[in-house]
Amino acid sequence: MTNFSPEKLSVEYRDGITPVQPVIPRHYTLTHSDLTGDLFLTIGNHYAWDKVTSMRDEVLGEWKENSSFLYYCVYVYIDQEPFNQLISAKRYEVFRRELPLALTAIRCGDNLLFQNYPILDQAIIVVNFVSAYPPFARQENWGMFHNYSVK
Incomplete structure (x- = not known):
């Protein structure tokens, strides 16, 4: 995993979303420059x-609610056109390796929300690896956001 550098992160709020509200709906799109x-x-x-x-x-x-608790749901798209299982296998490995960096960037980038709602640091992170190939199509628990805060 590449080390996270806060100075390499730019954050943009849209659609009336502020650094502190609302929690739901709140959708995150993290991209990068190679x-x-x-x-x-x-x-x-x-x-x-x-x-x-x-x-x-x-x-x-995005933040989701299930009965009485909030959780964070992540989606990563493994397959890329043209569809090729070997390419998907490589992309799956890269996503798995870089996902801790991505979660740290999301936690750091929305730090004011976490400061206002400390309970969000205890939220479970559910990662959905989306793929047409069964070995890569899976849903996993990736712990809680407090594991991805910048020390």
């Missing part, structure tokens, strides 16, 4: 589809 290593986090009522490229290497996330 050239500079910069990370770009867009937080809004909807995903920032205008930031998504044909590479499909973004990390999407």
Whole structure:
């Protein structure tokens, strides 16, 4: 995993979302530049589809509620056109390796929300690896947000 550098992160709020409200709906689109290593986090009522490229290497996330607790749901798209299982296998490995960096960037980028609602640091993170290939299509628990805070 690449080390997280807060100075490489840019955050943009959209659609009336502020650094402290609302929690739901709150959608996150994390993209990056392969050239500079910069990370770009867009937080809004909807995903920032205008930031998504044909590479499909973004990390999407949103807060959800189940009965009485909140959890964070992540979506990563493993397959890329043209569909090829070997390419998907490589992308799956890269997503797994870089996901801790992405979660740290999301936690850091929305730090004021976590300061206002400390309970969010105890939220479970559910990662959905989306793929047409069964070995890569899975849902996993990736712990809680307090594991991804910048020390």
